[in-house]
Amino acid sequence: MSSILPPARRIWWKEPVEKLEVWWIVIAFAWALVLFFMMPYWHVFGKQNLSNEAYRISAEHYQKKTQAMVDKYTVRTETEQNIPVVHPPAGSDVYLIARLWSWWPILELEHGQKYRLHLSSLDYQHGFSLQPENVNLQVVPGYEMVVTVTPNKNGTFAIVCNEYCGIGHHQMVSRMYVK
Ligand code: CUA
Numbered sequence: 001m002s003s004i005l006p007p008a009r010r011i012w013w014k015e016p017v018e019k020l021e022v023w024w025i026v027i028a029f030a031w032a033l034v035l036f037f038m039m040p041y042w043h044v045f046g047k048q049n050l051s052n053e054a055y056r057i058s059a060e061h062y063q064k065k066t067q068a069m070v071d072k073y074t075v076r077t078e079t080e081q082n083i084p085v086v087h088p089p090a091g092s093d094v095y096l097i098a099r100l101w102s103w104w105p106i107l108e109l110e111h112g113q114k115y116r117l118h119l120s121s122l123d124y125q126h127g128f129s130l131q132p133e134n135v136n137l138q139v140v141p142g143y144e145m146v147v148t149v150t151p152n153k154n155g156t157f158a159i160v161c162n163e164y165c166g167i168g169h170h171q172m173v174s175r176m177y178v179k
Pocket of ligand 1: 101127165170172
């Protein structure tokens with residue numbers, strides 16, 4: 001039979017479902033339920049999925065807020081691009097800009113202190129990945145993502161962009177200090 005001809009039985013779809021198919025539907029449905037309940041489970045008991053808040057914000061406004069923090073709390077500059085290293089007071093709001101293809105500024109945080117970490121992009125979508133910790137956050141233009149963090153390890157951490165954002169994506173790396 002070719003698809004050009006009508007099916008032999010006109011009401012071809014109105015047949016009892018085969019037993020094997022029923023079993024596959026049951027298995028697929030059960031697995032979907034497992035995945036569904038794993039989402040809240042990992043949010044509460046996993047370490048990767050942080051609770052974030054999101055607010056609408058324009059790129060200009062976000063840049064202004066970040067600049068204000070940088071003007072106030074820069075302690076030195078690093079790298080060939082003279083990126084400011086900012087040491088904001090413990091417990092304060094800290095801002096990080098993602099843009100093609102860099103992170104700005106470099107944050108220096110204190111061990112065991114709570115911070116409100118703000119993230120936003122000035123252009124396209126980027127991904128905030130903190131290495132070697134398992135922290136992943138989407139950085140979306142037009143939105144300010146806020147996570148409450150308490151650094152619990154000393155050292156220098158790498159920040160890499162894990163959302164493909166164009167030709168310089170692999171160069172979009174930075175660092176964060178905790179001491
Ligand atoms: Cu930014 Cu990839």
